Amino acid sequence: MQVTLKLFASLTPFLPAGAERNAAQIEVADGTTILSLLDSYNVPREHCHLVMLNGVYHAPEARGSVPVSDGDHLAVWPPVAGG
Amino acid sequence: MGWTGKILRIDLTNGTVNTEALNMEWADKYLGQRGLASKYLVEEVDPKADPLGPENKLIMATGPLTGTCASTGGRYSVITKGPLTGAIACSNSGGYFGAELKFAGWDMVIFEGQSPKPVYVTIFDDDVQIRDAGGLWGKSVWEADKKIKSDHQDQMIHVAAIGVAGENEVLYSCIVNDLHRAAGRSGVGAVMGNKNLKAVAVRGTGGVKVKDFKTFMDATNAGKKVLKDNAVTGQGLPAFGTQVLMNVINEAGAMPTRNGKDVQFESANDISAEAMAEPRRSDGKPNLLTNQACFGCTIACGRISKIDETHYTVQNKPEYWHASGGLEYEAAWALGSATGIKDLEGLTYVNFICNEQGLDPITFGATVGAAMELYETGVIDDKITGGIELKFGSSEALVKCVELTGKAEGFGKELGLGSKRLTEKYGKPELSMTVKGQEFPAYDPRGIQGMGLTYATSNRGACHLRGYTVASEILGIPEKTDPLETDGKPGLVKAFQDATAAVDSSGLCVFTTFAWTLEDIAPQVDAAVEGNWTVDKMLEVGERIWNMERIFNNKAGFTAADDNLPERLLKDAAKTGPAKGLVAGLDKMLPEYYDLRGWTQEGVPTNETLERLAV
Ligand code: SF4
Secondary structure, X not given: OEEEEEEOHHHHHHOXXXXXXXXXXXXXXXXXXXXXXXXXXXXXXXXXXXXXXXXXXXXXXXXXXXXXXXXXXXXXXXXXOOO | OOOXXXXXXXXXXXXXXXXXXXXXXXXXXXXXXXXXXXXXXXXXXXXXXXXXXXXXXXXXXXXXXXXXXXXXXXXEEEEXXXXXXXXEEEEEEOOOHHHHHHHOXXXXXXXXXXXXXXXXXXXXXXXXEEEXXXXXXXXXXXXXXXXXXXXXXXXXXXXXXXXXXXXXXXXXXXXEEOOOEEEOOOOHHHHHXXXXXXXXXXXXXXXXXXXXXXXXXXXXXXXXXXXXXXXXXXXXXXXXXXXXXXXXXXXXXXXXXOOOOEOOOOOHHHHXXXXXXXXXXXXXXXXXXXXXXXXXXXOOOEEEEOOOOOOOOOOOOHHHOOOEEOOOHHHHHHHOHHHOOOOXXXXXXXXXXHHHHOEOHHHHHHHXXXXXXXXXXXXXXXHHHOOOOOOOOOHHHHHHHXXXXXXXXXXXXXXXXXXXXXXXXXXXXXXOOEEOOXXXXXXXXXXXXXXXXXXXXXEOEOOOOOOOOHHHHOOOOOOOOOOOOOOOHHHHHHHHHXXXXXXXXXXXXXXXXXXXXXXXXXXXXXXXXXXXXXXXXXXXXXXXXXXXXXXXXXXXXXXXXXXOOOHHHHHOOEOOOOOEOOOOOHXXXXXXXXXXXXXXXXXXXXXXXXXXXXX
């Protein structure tokens, strides 16, 4: 299945080749969770601060059990803020 | 200590300058800056006064930590009755002006009356003079800054000035200091223009004494370490600035887009922090040149940008090829998402013009967004816009609008009214995205419910800086709450509002609170000034300030009916994203908020509340 992986700010370099600015279309296997997906791209867990699946935040303790589905958008930021 | 203990009172009608001792009893109850100057304002200005009349006053006020070595201790605020809203206005700015005022020996300057002719004021330590501004009137902020420094042969002068927008009393004109730092909201620049006061130029050669030097150094150093070690204030903000929020808020489905018709902007990434840092196709250089800090700040979130010289906006205008204040999130949102425009270079140019002419980019962009909706729905046409094809997404239209608005020419004169008056004029008040007459900023309450209550109850009209619950609801600071939930938000909003009022009165930047709590701030204040400043006292002072502002507004004629949101947010559900199907649940939060505040359900502080807080 296809998932859009978006890595922002200092996490962008962890995107695979062929990514456009902050997003890459990636192929993932059934049963992939948020955590296993991010691990497979070597995104350091301690830098995954804001993790949104389809815009909805998932806390660190939930990331290992929330599966991703076909067409999902997974967006991740290190600690950031603004105002 | 921390205080100079002196304020300046400048009567522009009679051309007199007087000095007074700072009211230390009030300083103990209202701290400084926002709180203390608001106390002076509510004591001295009739809440029903015409904001654009000689009876209104304009106060420039520092806090106890302004000019000290506390990190971000360079802030000052402008307090007045705001012409955009008719409510109490307090606009906070960074840069170097506030610290310089303290170095010159003044905690606060109160401008009264109205000068019969254009003037500017120089404050060179104790030498304070009202001078003829005939040669400055009609000039931009940038030209005025340059001319004043050159006329007085001192490049170390710091200038706070209005541009032509303020001279023309554009209702959302701002006061710009240090070229691109602004007391931005509620039209404080129009009040200055109405007083015929073009600029205030300050040069100070003194220092700021603190109560207990050793404790102060320990407290401020500890604070700096917290800021440095915190990933947001130590890395995120300096590297990406506030603009990093563009994709965050868009992803969360809380990006007011095309005058609030949508909650996600398909081109958000084109105008984001990431886009600003990317080499341009045209010249291989990024829009963002570097970051920049205000006085004493160890965060340095400011953006300095350079526009692509081949871009249509500046192709033949080399005067805009230099580096200057770039897009911050709120400006990028208002000029970009609210209008559906994805032209990063064009937005940067418009932002430059807002700084140069002294316009609040939030209200300006949001007003153009409302005008675009009026145009696209056929309510106004080319005849009214003077031939501007005011379509969502048109960078050219936005550029024409900004060039006309500050000068109050053509359709720019109507845009200068702000969206409330503009849409009312054309019989479509529901298209104005305002509360109490002021445009709400870059967070859609349908996707961040707490911000709906924040906007509705903000004492200066819709604003994010009066209670930034986005920190909790989206960013997880200090702890994560669900942005789509209304439960628990009244308490959260009140806590943010009270704490922010205290921080705004200290001389510090509110961005420190991404890392600091009042536990970090109170010891710094306490070491600087007398008064036994504990966390509890700061919170009590914050709550007292909030109530004092509220009472002023109630007396000015505001009621609970004004604690409302634009109909669109309450009736039209979000179409996409996590908030799809949701409207702003203000009715679920407001009654509890009034209870928590100790107000009646009519939004009036009860006698018990007034006694408890000794307002
Ligand atoms: S954090 Fe940003 S806005 Fe605040 S004082 Fe520092 S540079 Fe200025």
